[in-house]
Amino acid sequence: MKTKQNILIIGAGLCGSLLALRLGQRGYNVSVYEMRPDLRKVDISAGRSINLAFSDRGNKAMELVGIEEKVKALCIPMNGRMIHNKAGDTFLSNYSGRSHEYINSVSRGGLNALLLDEAEKHENVSIYFNKKCKSVDFTKTTALFKDYETKSEFIEDADVIIATDGAGSALRKSYYLSKKFLFSFSQDYLTHGYKELSILPTKTGDYKTYKNALHIWPRGSFMLIALPNLDGSFTVTLFLGYDEGTYNFNNLTTPEMVSEFFQKEFPDALELMPNLTEDFFNNPTAPLGTVKCSPWHYKGNTLLMGDSAHAIVPFYGQGMNASFEDVVEFDAVLDQNLENWETVFKSYEATRKKDTDAIADLAIDNFHEMKDHVANPIFQEKRKLEMALEQHFPDAYSSKYSLVTFNENMGYHGAMTRGRAQDKAILNMIANKDIPTVxxxxxxxLKQTLKRIQQETNDILEDDKIAALKK
Amino acid sequence: MKTKQNILIIGAGLCGSLLALRLGQRGYNVSVYEMRPDLRKVDISAGRSINLAFSDRGNKAMELVGIEEKVKALCIPMNGRMIHNKAGDTFLSNYSGRSHEYINSVSRGGLNALLLDEAEKHENVSIYFNKKCKSVDFTKTTALFKDYETKSEFIEDADVIIATDGAGSALRKSYYLSKKFLFSFSQDYLTHGYKELSILPTKTGDYKTYKNALHIWPRGSFMLIALPNLDGSFTVTLFLGYDEGTYNFNNLTTPEMVSEFFQKEFPDALELMPNLTEDFFNNPTAPLGTVKCSPWHYKGNTLLMGDSAHAIVPFYGQGMNASFEDVVEFDAVLDQNLENWETVFKSYEATRKKDTDAIADLAIDNFHEMKDHVANPIFQEKRKLEMALEQHFPDAYSSKYSLVTFNENMGYHGAMTRGRAQDKAILNMIANKDIPTVxxxxxxxLKQTLKRIQQETNDILEDDKIAALKK
Structure with missing residues (x-):
């Protein structure tokens, strides 16, 4: 395919701006239309998550476009989960037994601004703000936009349209409503929502609690978490049921009730949050949903990428990383010099979808792990054992968390399959008291235990394969 | 709750007419609006499946309303699957080792007509035809209809609206489009479609092939099946990919190609189908989809039931049975005399949804089982072993198929969980040559093998439970 083709990208968020940068590097003529104002000029953080977890799959994409060092400057390493119990006791559970494996807290706005700057360095990349896509005529490869400044509507056409316009994608909606082809689609909401709160810095600009961790207050059916920001603050998120339980988003209607709830459940966090009730009633409560769909493309005309194709819940810290990995995988397909866009899109979806389906499911698993299992003694013993294995046998063992988060050359689906089998093997060995405590x-x-885990894991995988009558 | 309330039912198909009958028996004022003409007066079979599998869960509903004997007269017992290989050899694989366990082929039209007749015997039940529901205002408990005869539109209100209007439900669409609450929804299409064909009776009105079986021609990635009708004919269904493989619905465009395909893949069926190419080009190709959603109800105003709440693919022969079981389960909740409709609907969904989700997944499993696994030697050995176990130990063993189909007092979810664990145990024992051939x-x-299967099954269930960290 010739490279001087015109590619229209809908949405200049994290995925869209990275895609624009990469396609710009490859020599395509790229036009990006974003509905929001330019976040480098206007503060538009309200209502969206302020910081995000950034890890190895995301970093692989940054290496692809050559900006990994610039991104590092925006990152705060988080080496593990700092678990807070009701009495205010804490313990740190590392993400890996290998000290070079950790995740990072990164500012969404800072990273997005960097990607926009880098993309715009390319003459063949243009980015237009305040242009909202209303619908896409995918049979004609045209998109209808509304200009929020002039209030006028206009149509753009291109050789190819790629929608990176997030969970509420206009292209996906056009696929769904057109009924022109069989479009499989799901939106699944948890019965929990979330609300962002904050722990502000001390008067001297310091962090009020341990900086290099993802803090979790697990309470079984709900939880609070906190991630550090560069300015000394933490962004705190409350995940809570809409209707269930003694306290929920529907019945926390007064400052007194909110304070009572935090006093009872998160007293050590409450001490750090004098601004709690103000945040609570100023900030929106947002839903937690998973979106899957297929096909992602219509012929060689249009393609969904990032959250528009696969929105996931935030509990594995992989949403942004998965979208960045989309660009890496798409780039690898472009390297194959296939004959036309339809073949490129088909090949991309055929390799990629099993992985984005897997991370969606893993993210739901981690919701239960974070709010509940991390406080379970058997789970805690498993994590301690896994830390010891990763520390003493760094080349021979990786936990599910490590496979998903730090093994960017293994797909999510492979990581899920192996990781779940390992978890099953270890949890059963511990529950049945088949092994000494670590x-x-x-x-x-420990070495013998490693061998047994490997054997049990392989047996589990083999049994599952036979049960599925796979050829 | 008082019983003299007005209940509006949208759709007088199998589920709607049974629900109307049962609610009529309970003394409610029931109005049913159906978009099609009265099938007792007009032939409207075109494009819908002509016969269906009817089994114990469906029969339990018929017993509830007291018409099981009338239904029996419409049924043709099918004792097993008659498997046809390419050479035209056949073998019968029974559905159960217990001779009183079999499924039935029943005429959709005949059964629906019976249910309508029975419902209309109640003075407090009225059924209106040619009235299509266009949308439901679930906040006001009103529905908008178009009268196909007068072309006028009208609005009906009621104390409660229950939508039994099938996979394309107007109420579900209103839930989805309103965005007034978080509505989880999925539509999943297989990459295969289906087309109905026929084997006509002999000139003397006899069946051209064995009457009391569900015939299957499994070919790995596609299949043909046939179910008997009372008039001596069989309704034949081809399940085939839209695009994949050498032959598919997109490339079978001429009578010559269709004949070639059948000659190569289904020569013994082709001999019975001189009318093949006529049927093939007269009858539509239809998609195969699964619909799940939640919540099914909006407060105490409206409820989805039957296919509108959970449309499934046809491969377990449970679609109609599941919808009939909905009415049985709903009736059981009504027996609890809960305080209001919202509590009734919540309680119904809380008990029922795990089961309808399970049968949706089981039906997808059976697609692979029917087109592929039934021809696999390990699978065949499993079925032979299960037949022997059910025959010799009828009180101690039921296969997954039996649990799903003949154990109407166990929910689909329980049947799936136990059935899958049993299958896994047996398939692994056979694949690893741990047991002699049956x-x-x-x-x-055989008795020892039964004990081992029971032990292995329980171990599998226990391991899974520990792995899920269930409390």
Missing amino acids: LDMTKDE | LDMTKDE
Whole structure:
């Protein structure tokens, strides 16, 4: 395919701006239309998550476009989960036994601004703001926009349209409503919503609690988490049911009730949050949904990418990383020099969809893990064992978390399959008291345990394969 | 709750007419609006499946309303699957080792007509035809209809509206489009479609092939099936990919190609189908989709039931049975005399949804089982073993198929969980050659094998439970 084709990208968020940068580097003529104002000029953070988890899959994409060092400057390493119980006791559960493996808290706005700057360095990339896509005529490869400044509507055409316009995608809506082809689609909401709160810095600009961790207050059916920001603050998120339980978003209607709830459930967090009730009633409560669909493309005309194709809940810290990985995978398909866009899109979806389906499911699993399992003794013993294995046998063992988060050359689907089997093997060995507790293990016993886990894991995978009658 | 309330039912198909009958028996004032003409007066079979599998869950509903004997007269027992290979050899694989367990082929039209007749015997039940529901205002409990005869539109209100209007439900669409609450929804299409064909009776009105079986021609990635009708004919259904493989719905465009395809893949069926190409080009190709959603109800105003809440693919022969079971389950909730409709609807969905989700997944599993696994030697050995177990230990063993189909007092979810674990246990024992082939087993060995299967099944369930960290 010739590279001087015109590619129209809908949405200049994290995925769209990275895609524009990469396609710009590849020599395409790229036009990006974004409904919001330019976030480098206007503060538009309200209502969207302020910081995000950034890890190895995302970083692989940054390496692809050559900006990994610039991104590092925006990152705060988080080495593990800092678990807070009701009494205010804490313990740190590392994400990996290998010290070079950690995740990062990164500012959404800062990273998006960097990507926009880098994309715009390319003459063949143009970005237009305040232009909202209303619908896409995918049979004609044209998109209808509304200009929020002039209030006028206009139509743009292109050789190819790629929608990176997020969970509420206009292209996906056009696919769904047109009924021109069989479009599989799901939107699944949790019965929980979330609300962003904050822990402000001390008067001297310092962090009020430990900086290099993702803080979790797990309470079984709900939880509070906190991620650090560069300015010394933490963005705190409350995940809570809309209707269920003694306290929920529907019945927390007064400052007194909110304070009572935090006093009872999160007293150590409440001490750091004098601004709690103000935040609580100023900030919106937002839903938590998963979107899957297929096909992502219509012939060689249009393609969904990022959240527009696969929006996920935030509990694995992989939403942004998965969208960045989309661009890496798409780029790899472009390297194959296939004959036309339809073949490119088909090939991309055929390799990619099993992985984005997997991370969607893993993210739901992690919701239960974070709010509940992290406080379960068997789960905690598993994590301690896995830390020891990763520390002592760094080349031989990676936990599910490590496979998903730090093994960017293994797809999410493979990581899920192997990781779930390992978890099952270990949890059963611990529950059945088949192995000593990790604190009591000699190095030799640890090695024996590793071998048993590997054997049990392979047996589980083999049994599952036979049960599925796979050829 | 008082019983003299006005209940509006949208749709007088199998589920709607049964629901009308049951609510009529309970003393409610029931009005049913159906978009099609009265099928007792006009032939409207075109494009819909002509016969359906009717089994124990459906029969339980018929017993509830007291018409099981009348339904029996419409049924043709099918004792098993008659598997046809390419050479035209056949073998019968029974559905159960217990001779009183079999499924039935029943005429959709005949059964629906019976239910309408029975419902209309109640003075407090009125059924209106040619009235299409266009939308539902669920906040006001009103529905907008178009009268196909007068072309006018009108609005009806009621104390409660229950939509039994099938996979394309107007109420579900109103839920989805309103965005007034978080509505989880999925539509999932298989990449295969289906087309109905026929084997006509002999000139003397006899069946051209074995009457009391569900015939299957499994070919790995596609299949043909046939179910008997009372008039001596069989309704034949081709399940085939739209695009994939050498032959598919998109490329079978001429009578010559269709004949070539059948000659190559289904020569013994082709001999019975001189009318093949005529049927093929006269009858539509239809998609195969699964619909799930939640919540089914809006407060105490409106409720989805039957296919409108959970449309499934036809491969387990449970679509109609599941919808009939909905009425049985709903009736059981009504028996609890809860305080209001909202509580009734919540309680109904809370108990029912896990089961309709399960049968949706089981139906997809069975698609692969019917087109592919039934021809797999390990699967065939499993079925032979299960037949022997059910025959010799009728009180101690039921296969997954039996649990789903013949155990109407166990929910689909329980049947799925136990059935899948059993399958996994048996398939692994056979694949690993842990047990003799069933033909070589003594009765004592068979008994030992049963014990091992039970033990392995329980171990699998226990391991899964530990892995899920369920409390």
